[in-house]
Amino acid sequence: MSDKSFPGNGPGRPKDPAKRKAILEAAKCLFLRQGYDGSSMDAIAAHAGVSKLTVYSHFNDKETLFAAAVKAKCEEQLPDLLFELTEEAPIEALLMRIGLGFYSLINSAESVGLHRTMIALASSNPRLSQLFYEAGPKQVIEEMARLLAEVDRAGKLRIADPHGAAEHFFCLVKGGHHFRHLIGCAEAQSAEDEQAHVCDVVELFLRAYRIPPLS
Known part of the structure; x- marks a missing residue:
């Protein structure tokens, strides 16, 4: 059976x-x-x-169990509270926390192994690829888009397209090293290098979406 x-x-x-x-x-x-x-x-x-x-x-x-396992892994690394905007924390600190959490998630041994599995199955089982995307990456992007829409409403940044900005942010965080690590051309980065990389990404993101001063 x-x-x-x-x-x-x-x-x-x-x-x-x-x-x-x-x-x-x-x-x-x-x-x-x-x-x-x-x-x-x-x-x-x-x-x-x-x-x-x-x-x-x-x-x-098994497909339902696979999707639930992917979602659970993402929730372990990026709990919902991470995407909450508060008055106490500056936007830079919030983006750093999200960026570091996401970078740690995608470069973990489990995540790298899972991504390699999905790449191997992409052509033979596109249904499984869709389940993986909807259970993991899609939900993370949607949570980030919701947060960035709130950031825009609060007047902290100017973000006309929160969903697009969320994708920009996570693509920048992934960077070139993650791809090299994924295909086995590089080892995982040190904590210091991860911190420096995410800091550069946050600065770039803020420059792109900062509200220009009144002339």
């Missing part, structure tokens, strides 16, 4: 949050270690210490 054809458990007893967390941790571990096709729901269940039926009671199929 294929992973997708196993029936869901349907309504019943309340689901155990601890078991759900264990399943997600197992899924993240195996998807990265063995790839998507090499990670069966049986193996994930065994790694989590639960039954296969329990896995399906929390996640209807």
Whole structure:
């Protein structure tokens, strides 16, 4: 029986949050270690210490579990509070926190492994690529766009297209070193180099979107 054809458990007893967390941790571990096709729901269940039926009671199929694992990884590294605008923190400090959190996320061993897996599957399983994008990168961009729209309304920066500005910011943070690291041409940067890189990106971003002084 294929992973997708196993029936869901349907309504019943309340689901155990601890078991759900264990399943997600197992899924993240195996998807990265063995790839998507090499990670069966049986193996994930065994790694989590639960039954296969329990896995399906929390996640209807392997694609759903994969998307949930990607989303959980992003939320671990970039919690929602990171995208909150406050009066206490200057915009520079907020952008630095987001930039450093994002750079740490995309350059982590898990993220690099996952991206390499998705590149390998891009032509053979575009549906999975779409799930990955919607569960991870798309949500991060949308949260950043929401924040930048709020920044514009608060008069801190002038951002006519928050979504485009969010994509600009994250593309700048990725930079050239991340691509070299992704394809195996460079090692991960030191914490000092990461800090300097993100600082340069924030300064460039602020120059691009700063409100010009009145003449």
